[in-house]
Amino acid sequence: MPFAPLANDSFLRACRRQATDYTPLWLMRQAGRYLPEYQASRARAGSFMGLATSVDYATEVTLQPLERFPLDAAILFSDILTVPDAMGLGLSFAEGEGPRLAKVVRDEAAVAALAVPDMARLRYVFDAVASIRRALNGRVPLIGFSGSPWTLACYMVEGQGSDDYRLVKGLMYSRPDLMHRILAINADTVAAYLNAQIDAGAQAVMVFDSWGGVLADGAFQAFSLAYTARVLAQLQRTGVDGSDVPRIVFTKGGAPWLQDMQSLDCQVLGLDWTANLASARALVGGAVGGPGKALQGNIDPHVLLAPPARIVQQVQQVLDSFGPPHTDRSTTGPTHIFNLGHGISQFTPPAHVAALVEAVHSYSRAQRQG
Amino acid sequence: MPFAPLANDSFLRACRRQATDYTPLWLMRQAGRYLPEYQASRARAGSFMGLATSVDYATEVTLQPLERFPLDAAILFSDILTVPDAMGLGLSFAEGEGPRLAKVVRDEAAVAALAVPDMARLRYVFDAVASIRRALNGRVPLIGFSGSPWTLACYMVEGQGSDDYRLVKGLMYSRPDLMHRILAINADTVAAYLNAQIDAGAQAVMVFDSWGGVLADGAFQAFSLAYTARVLAQLQRTGVDGSDVPRIVFTKGGAPWLQDMQSLDCQVLGLDWTANLASARALVGGAVGGPGKALQGNIDPHVLLAPPARIVQQVQQVLDSFGPPHTDRSTTGPTHIFNLGHGISQFTPPAHVAALVEAVHSYSRAQRQG
Numbered sequence: 001m002p003f004a005p006l007a008n009d010s011f012l013r014a015c016r017r018q019a020t021d022y023t024p025l026w027l028m029r030q031a032g033r034y035l036p037e038y039q040a041s042r043a044r045a046g047s048f049m050g051l052a053t054s055v056d057y058a059t060e061v062t063l064q065p066l067e068r069f070p071l072d073a074a075i076l077f078s079d080i081l082t083v084p085d086a087m088g089l090g091l092s093f094a095e096g097e098g099p100r101l102a103k104v105v106r107d108e109a110a111v112a113a114l115a116v117p118d119m120a121r122l123r124y125v126f127d128a129v130a131s132i133r134r135a136l137n138g139r140v141p142l143i144g145f146s147g148s149p150w151t152l153a154c155y156m157v158e159g160q161g162s163d164d165y166r167l168v169k170g171l172m173y174s175r176p177d178l179m180h181r182i183l184a185i186n187a188d189t190v191a192a193y194l195n196a197q198i199d200a201g202a203q204a205v206m207v208f209d210s211w212g213g214v215l216a217d218g219a220f221q222a223f224s225l226a227y228t229a230r231v232l233a234q235l236q237r238t239g240v241d242g243s244d245v246p247r248i249v250f251t252k253g254g255a256p257w258l259q260d261m262q263s264l265d266c267q268v269l270g271l272d273w274t275a276n277l278a279s280a281r282a283l284v285g286g287a288v289g290g291p292g293k294a295l296q297g298n299i300d301p302h303v304l305l306a307p308p309a310r311i312v313q314q315v316q317q318v319l320d321s322f323g324p325p326h327t328d329r330s331t332t333g334p335t336h337i338f339n340l341g342h343g344i345s346q347f348t349p350p351a352h353v354a355a356l357v358e359a360v361h362s363y364s365r366a367q368r369q370g
Numbered sequence: 371m372p373f374a375p376l377a378n379d380s381f382l383r384a385c386r387r388q389a390t391d392y393t394p395l396w397l398m399r400q401a402g403r404y405l406p407e408y409q410a411s412r413a414r415a416g417s418f419m420g421l422a423t424s425v426d427y428a429t430e431v432t433l434q435p436l437e438r439f440p441l442d443a444a445i446l447f448s449d450i451l452t453v454p455d456a457m458g459l460g461l462s463f464a465e466g467e468g469p470r471l472a473k474v475v476r477d478e479a480a481v482a483a484l485a486v487p488d489m490a491r492l493r494y495v496f497d498a499v500a501s502i503r504r505a506l507n508g509r510v511p512l513i514g515f516s517g518s519p520w521t522l523a524c525y526m527v528e529g530q531g532s533d534d535y536r537l538v539k540g541l542m543y544s545r546p547d548l549m550h551r552i553l554a555i556n557a558d559t560v561a562a563y564l565n566a567q568i569d570a571g572a573q574a575v576m577v578f579d580s581w582g583g584v585l586a587d588g589a590f591q592a593f594s595l596a597y598t599a600r601v602l603a604q605l606q607r608t609g610v611d612g613s614d615v616p617r618i619v620f621t622k623g624g625a626p627w628l629q630d631m632q633s634l635d636c637q638v639l640g641l642d643w644t645a646n647l648a649s650a651r652a653l654v655g656g657a658v659g660g661p662g663k664a665l666q667g668n669i670d671p672h673v674l675l676a677p678p679a680r681i682v683q684q685v686q687q688v689l690d691s692f693g694p695p696h697t698d699r700s701t702t703g704p705t706h707i708f709n710l711g712h713g714i715s716q717f718t719p720p721a722h723v724a725a726l727v728e729a730v731h732s733y734s735r736a737q738r739q740g
Contacts, residue, residue, distance in 0.1 A: 163533070166672055166715060173676035173684070216643035216670040216711065218687060256625040256644045273586035274626045300586040302536055306543035314543070317588060341586065345536060 003201060003241060004138030011073040012141050015204055015246035015267050017286070017294050017332040023319060023364035024072035025357065026143070029343030030065040031077045035350060037064050048093045052078050058128035059135050066139065068350060069357045072337075073140050073204070076132060076197070078125055080147030080208060083189055084156050086117040104159040106171060111178045116189045119196050126200040133201035143248075144202030146193050148209035149186035149227035156182065165214045172223060179223060187227040191234035198236050198245050206248040206270070207231060213253015213272075220257055225264070232265045248296060252342060258283055262293065271297035273341030277321040285334035288326060295322070296337040299356075304348040308355035315359040325368050338364070373571060373611060374508030381443040382511050385574060385616035385637050387656070387664050387702035393689060393734035394442035395727065396513070399713030400435040401447045405720060407434050418463045422448050428498035429505050436509065438720060439727045442707075443510050443574070446502060446567070448495055450517030450578060453559055454526050456487040474529040476541060481548045486559045489566050496570040503571035513618075514572030516563050518579035519556035519597035526552065535584045542593060549593060557597040561604035568606050568615050576618040576640070577601060583623015583642075590627055595634070602635045618666060622712060628653050632663065641667035643711030647691040655704035658696060665692070666707040669726075674718040678725035685729040695738050708734070 006012070010024035032038055041061050042051055051057040062077040081099050085091035090102030105111060119126075133142050147155075155161075157168035172179040194205045212224040228249055239245045250270025254261065261269055262284045271280055275298055286292015303314045318338070326333030338360045344353070376382070380394035402408055411431050415421045421431055432447040451469050455461035460472030475481060489496075503512050517525075525531075527538035542549040564575045582594040598619055609615045620640025624631060631639055632654045641650055645668055656662015673684045688708070696703030708730045714723070 164672070164715065166675065166717060169670065169672035170675035173670075173673050173680055213644065216668075217646040218691070219670070220644075253623070253644070256646070274583065274590075274623070276587040276626070298586075300539065300543075300589070302534070302539035303543050305536065305540035310543055321588070345534065347536060 003133055006138050006141060006203075008072060008140045011337060012203065012243075012246060014335040014337045015248070015294050016244070017267070017292060017326070017335045019325070019327050019329045019333065020335070021365060021368065022361050023325065023336050023338050025338035025360045026071045026073040026075065027065070027344050027353070028075075028340050030071060030075065031061045032344055033346035034344055034348040034353070035064055035068070048079070049091070052082065053124045055124065055127045055131045059131045062128075062132045063135055066136075069354055070361070071140065071357065073143055074132065074136055075143040075206070076125070076129055076145060076202070078128065078145070080145075080151065080210070081155060082122060082125055083117075083147065083152055083186075083193060086121040087114060087156075087189070088117070089156060098161045099155070100160045101155060105156045105182060106167065108178060111181050114182060114185050116185055116192060119192055122193060122196065125193075126196050129197050129200035129202055133203075141203035142201065143204045143206055144194060144197030144200075145206040145208060146190045146231075148207050148212060148224060148249075148251075149183045149190055149231065150215070150224035151209055151211045152186045152190070153179065153182050154211045154214075156186075165211065169214075172219065183223060183227040184230070187230040188234070190231045194231070195234070195236050198239055201240055202245065203239055203243065204246040204248060205235065206250060207266075209249065209251040209254065212251040217256065221260055224251070225257070225260055229264060250296070266293070268294040268296050268337065270339065271295060271341065273298050273300040275341075277318065277336070278323055281322060281334050281336075288328060288333035289331045292334055294335045294337060296339050298339070298341040301340045301342055301345050301348070304344065304352045304356060306352075308352060311352055311355050312359040312363075315356055316363050319360070319363055319367060325364065327368055373503055376508050376511060376573075378442060378510045381707060382573065382613075382616060384705040384707045385618070385664050386614070387637070387662060387696070387705045389695070389697050389699045389703065390705070391735060391738065392731050393695065393706050393708045395708035395730045396441045396443040396445065397435070397714050397723070398445075398710050400441060400445065401431045402714055403716035404714055404718040404723070405434055405438070418449070419461070422452065423494045425494065425497045425501045429501045432498075432502045433505055436506075439724055440731070441510065441727065443513055444502065444506055445513040445576070446495070446499055446515060446572070448498065448515070450515075450521065450580070451525060452492060452495055453487075453517065453522055453556075453563060456491040457484060457526075457559070458487070459526060468531045469525070470530045471525060475526045475552060476537065478548060481551050484552060484555050486555055486562060489562055492563060492566070495563075496566050499567050499570035499572055503573075511573035512571065513574045513576055514564060514567030515576040515578060516560045516601075518577050518582060518594060518619075518621075519553045519560055519601065520585070520594035521579055521581045522556045522560070523549065523552050524581045524584075526556075535581065539584075542589065553593060553597040554600070557600040558604070560601045564601070565604070565606050568609055571610055572615065573609055573613065574616045574618060575605065576620060577636075579619065579621040579624065582621040587626065590624075591630055594621070595627070595630055599634055620666070636663070638664040638666050638707065640709070641665060641711065643668050643670040645711075647688065647706070648693055651692060651704050658698060658703035659701045662704060664705045664707060666709050668709070668711040671710040671712055671714050671718070674714065674722045674726060676722075678722060681722055681725050682729040682733075685726055686733050689730070689733055689737060695734065697738055
């Protein structure tokens with residue numbers, strides 16, 4: 001069944017470094033706990049995984065932020081830990097706590113037992129992608145995603161979130177051979193997972209290297225970047241409707257390594273709030289007519305806790321920091337996709353999000369009119 | 371009473387960008403829980419603050435790592451929260467948890483009540499400095515320290531450690547005027563605190579901007595860096611024995627802002643493990659004969675969890691990354707003080723620290739012999 005044609009292609013155009021009438025935006029974790037309607041859906045579903053594993057709930061919550069705000073992209077509602085779960089590590093979410101894996105991968109035997117899982121175990125994700133794409137009906141494009149090989153490995157070794165990554169780093173420094181084996185399996189799994197999302201209808205894909213920034217210089221390149229590159233090399237270039245599928249890589253804390261990330265075979269680099277957009281544009285954004293990466297980010301999500309007038313100021317600072325938008329429709333050039341530097345906080349008032357979205361659209365239109 | 375002359379000045383020479391026979395090293399939190407003798411002292415003292423507020427205990431534990439390892443500097447045993455405690459915010463350490471402040475600073479009234487505290491309330495710290503300096507008897511120099519104005523503000527607003535700094539960032543974005551007021555008071559307090567440590571015998575001082583790295587680009591410069599600069603501007607240049615007192619600034623997560631930190635009026639910049647030492651040297655290390663900053667850091671403390679043979683490899687990588695040492699004793703040049711990129715983990719086997727110290731000294735001597 002063919003999908004509806006796209007009414008708002010500003011996000012995909014910006015991914016391709018094509019000029020747009022305004023700076024498109026979406027928000028990491030835009031379908032989330034800050035929305036009362038999300039809380040209501042989650043209460044009905046009984047749990048986070050109840051939402052994520054149900055095609056209908058995943059579709060419902062993915063679309064919720066789009067009903068409130070004129071965002072320029074939707075992102076699949078899911079969790080990066082669906083992958084270790086499919087590997088048989090047993091994912092659970094205890095109320096009021098973060099996710100937890102029942103089994104951990106810390107020794108030779110556990111690593112030997114790892115394999116790329118049958119993608120059929122993740123069918124609920126691909127069904128959700130197809131359902132969301134149909135429900136979007138061409139309104140905005142749908143982004144699929146996965147955790148990066150390194151970020152998945154952090155959870156697989158630690159078993160849960162960590163504040164020091166002691167166990168995964170201990171394994172990495174003590175037994176780099178085992179860590180490379182885990183990462184190779186993760187990379188091939190992530191590639192298969194994203195390809196299946198593309199087959200199901202995803203129009204762009206994003207790799208979340210949420211914990212790449214905890215690595216030391218040198219270790220980042222060897223244990224995170226190299227395996228993100230291994231994922232990208234295996235990704236299908238074309239989606240179900242024959243369009244190209246832009247690839248986005250986001251490393252939280254990755255600002256020191258922007259130059260290293262330039263070599264990644266992706267169209268877009270996501271930036272957290274520590275990055276300076278002007279420097280990033282100069283470093284990797286490319287010239288008009290030349291190659292380069294589109295940039296995505298990077299306002300501090302906690303700006304959204306301030307009153308709307310201050311949010312507007314901060315939005316303008318971020319847009320000004322990126323600098324004059326590329327406006328020549330006859331060629332490619334440096335582009336910016338507005339986003340947060342990390343996921344939205346559950347304590348964000350939805351009215352503040354409305355102020356941010358309106359400020360991004362109106363100020364970026366005004367920038368283009370000079 | 372004059373202090374004994376210094377037997378090992380390699381650390382101070384490297385701070386001044388003078389050539390040394392080997393790369394000097396010390397370790398952040400070198401007097402800490404990974405040492406059984408520290409655990410024993412703490413058990414006798416009854417608590418962390420029991421150690422920190424007792425001149426005898428603070429002296430005892432400061433010297434413990436020097437008895438085991440040929441480190442090139444000692445650092446005052448204390449905690450950055452002594453300052454908010456002296457401001458009347460009420461510090462406590464619950465067993466098995468981090469530090470906590472009884473009062474928090476989150477509104478106009480609490481900010482209005484803040485003032486630079488009488489340094490007499492911190493007399494136990496200055497007495498400890500003098501006692502440690504005497505006990506060192508010229509063996510190695512003694513480093514005094516303080517948290518940065520921003521890092522202290524994080525604790526003063528949050529009341530404890532945080533994983534998202536939501537409250538302090540919320541205040542900063544909503545009421546920048548209040549945050550600037552807190553930071554100005556903190557800066558003047560930190561300057562008075564460090565000057566009193568210098569008067570008591572500290573031979574170098576270090577500002578720990580442990581939480582500067584959580585700030586967004588722009589906010590870092592306005593809310594952290596500017597107030598570290600305000601501290602540095604007020605510091606005495608000369609110690610009790612007439613020597614210059616090098617100033618070290620360490621921002622955890624500060625790698626994206628190294629160029630901004632170049633303008634700080636300090637001799638040494640501390641780097642965490644995300645920084646590339648070769649790039650940092652090129653950016654701020656300066657040329658032989660020209661101005662520049664000495665660099666301190668930056669091995670990942672979790673390297674110390676690996677077997678000694680791997681620790682040696684990683685030490686060599688860090689030393690090689692800094693590159694050829696400056697050896698011309700007739701002039702200044704780029705220098706490196708080896709350290710961890712953050713505090714040592716309590717799970718570190720002391721024998722692994724011995725391997726690291728030996729590797730730094732022997733490999734860096736060999737580097738100098740070409």
